[in-house]
Amino acid sequence: MKIRILGSHNIESKDTRYISLLIDDVLAIDAGALTSSLSQAEQQKLKAVLVTHQHYDHMRDVPALGMNFYVHDKTLDIYGAKAIYNVLTAHLLNDVVYPNYLNKPEQKPSLRFTEMEAGKAVTEAGYTVLTVPVTHAYPTTGYQVTAADGKKVVYSGDTGPSLADAWRQISPDLLIIEVTMLNKWREFALQTGHLTAELLQQELESFREIKGYLPQVVLVHMNPLDEKAIKNEVAAAAGALKTTIRFGREGMILRL
Numbered sequence: 491m492k493i494r495i496l497g498s499h500n501i502e503s504k505d506t507r508y509i510s511l512l513i514d515d516v517l518a519i520d521a522g523a524l525t526s527s528l529s530q531a532e533q534q535k536l537k538a539v540l541v542t543h544q545h546y547d548h549m550r551d552v553p554a555l556g557m558n559f560y561v562h563d564k565t566l567d568i569y570g571a572k573a574i575y576n577v578l579t580a581h582l583l584n585d586v587v588y589p590n591y592l593n594k595p596e597q598k599p600s601l602r603f604t605e606m607e608a609g610k611a612v613t614e615a616g617y618t619v620l621t622v623p624v625t626h627a628y629p630t631t632g633y634q635v636t637a638a639d640g641k642k643v644v645y646s647g648d649t650g651p652s653l654a655d656a657w658r659q660i661s662p663d664l665l666i667i668e669v670t671m672l673n674k675w676r677e678f679a680l681q682t683g684h685l686t687a688e689l690l691q692q693e694l695e696s697f698r699e700i701k702g703y704l705p706q707v708v709l710v711h712m713n714p715l716d717e718k719a720i721k722n723e724v725a726a727a728a729g730a731l732k733t734t735i736r737f738g739r740e741g742m743i744l745r746l
């Protein structure tokens with residue numbers, strides 16, 4: 491499995507992009523940096539996009555992908571919770587802000603939405619995709635993607651702590667998880683459903699207790715303004731856990 495990190499931040503600029511991961515060029519998770527990172531030809535290779543939740547930084551390219559697949563007369567599969575479908579059709583693909591490519595063109599719509607159910611696995615493009623609820627402000631689901639050779643990657647989506655239930659459902663070789671802000675913002679992180687380095691450490695301790703091992707860990711969704719200081723705090727957490735924790739960056743390629 492080849493995982494390309496297209497966007498790994500929570501703030502967009504010339505140097506940082508919103509979250510998008512690309513697996514083996516065909517399966518994307520989150521749509522924060524798909525159209526801005528991928529050429530037309532690369533976009534046409536996409537078979538499906540898994541969306542973790544309805545926040546703008548994770549789903550905003552869905553309408554743009556609709557347009558791109560419309561002009562190529564092709565259909566792209568979008569997977570996510572019912573809440574994401576509701577937000578897309580009410581606020582973005584509502585024929586006011588943008589055409590509703592979920593029903594255009596009539597014979598063969600450019601986007602096809604499939605509702606994902608928590609705890610239920612589906613097969614898409616040769617991968618088994620398991621939907622795993624996490625703890626964020628809205629219904630948010632992480633995804634475990636298992637390749638044909640059995641290798642597993644999990645992306646948490648945005649999440650706060652208390653992930654023991656999620657850990658019991660997954661067994662990743664690679665865990666891509668968020669750390670958004672500094673330890674001093676702990677209360678704000680808890681209120682908004684995000685992780686700090688200390689909260690991540692606590693969750694990884696819980697993972698190791700429940701699963702008996704730690705996977706490779708790569709972090710995304712950092713606030714770029716505090717990234718240097720977040721890295722120092724994460725280094726302390728990694729030291730306490732006696733493990734290595736890497737930071738995702740735009741253009742990074744991970745192999746399993």
Ligand SMILES: [Zn+2]
Nearest residue numbers: 543545626648
């Ligand atoms: Zn969010």
Ligand SMILES: [Zn+2]
Nearest residue numbers: 500545547648
């Ligand atoms: Zn986010």
